[in-house]
Amino acid sequence: MKPLAFVEAAVKGPIFGCHMCGQCVLHSTGLTCPMNCPKRLRNGPCGGVRPDGHCEVVPEMECVWVKAVERSRRLPWADEIHDLRPPVDNRLWDTSSWRNLVTGRDKQAPAGWHVEA
């Protein structure tokens, strides 16, 4: 891991449980990291959420997306939760999303991905 990524991991790890996917979407997910979802879903909760709002896979954990949806509603940019987020670029793991944001690298979806992010 490069120095900037190391710093990012040290800051965002304890606060958001950041997994260093290198293409941060916290802004549009109610500041809730979707990579904590065991299925790593980027576009909302699966159909397996338990009646108490907990995770299908990890029953003791509240569903990441239940939290994300609730928190996003308190943000001025609440509508961004509805964005269709592109598939994860698996080359970006453990790189700094701050750097990738500045360079625009994190917005590079595959050429066949025509849906507006």
Added chain:
Amino acid sequence: MSRLEDAIRAGRFVVTAELLTVDSGGLDGVRERFEPYEDFADAVNATDNTAAHAHASSVAVAIALKQLGMEPVLQLVCRDRNRLALESDIVGAALHGVENLCCLTGDDVTAGDEPEARRVFDLDSPQLLAMARALAGGHYLSGRKLEPAPHLFLGAVENPAAPPYDYRVDRALKKVAAGAQFLQLQICFERDHLERFMQEAVSSGLAAKAALIPSICLVRTPSALRFIDEKVPGISVPAEFIERVESADDAEEACFQVGLELARHALSLPGVAGLHLISFRREAGIARLCGELAIPTRAEREAHGYRHPVAV
């Protein structure tokens, strides 16, 4: 254009059914699973390793259905394959004339009998839909051309009865934005959740953008109802139903009546385009259910353009 797409575009009431899982037995094994209700179904879902248990692949079963003259809906879950494998399965199935897709997230591997397996989830279901739409538009996800482009009719699933309840219609709308033209709703024993979902679906415009098809589950034994309640992720069965079938003299009939009651309720809701029928045992009454609901056969619906009476 697939038979299902034709029916939905024409606004006809549609009946889909879920094929029991197939492991072996050749084409006869596939045929005997849909034969009891083949006169009613517009299309039959070839399931993809349901509840994270391995079975004959959904692609192979969909092709088998096609060969047997029954229209398939190819289910694809995101759990077992990365994006490359999903693309090749969609394109490969389309080579055999499989056009209807149902894109799901999929139960986690821990729900199955090989919980030590690696879970994939390279894509999520909205991303899978968008990728399938790209294929239908003539290119792979990379942008590489696919000529001639396969004709596809895309669908997905939404669960009206899983939290966050007030986000489910939004999530369905996201799937529609990603390309879904029909939504087979997850089995829902909780009438209030389905009611709320359908009302929001109509008021938000979702019902006008995609065909909404609630699922009805038919079981034959009270223990099956308990199993669904306890073991199937995302589905709860109200105690009222379990108690009723357990105390009934004729438990099998009581189980059927629960399905019939839920089907009648679903049909009374606004925005319902059809029914998706699921039985976990061979011939648990899908044809009988259609009869009791006075749903005409597929041939009659095609000839006379049946729409079910809209509830006021």
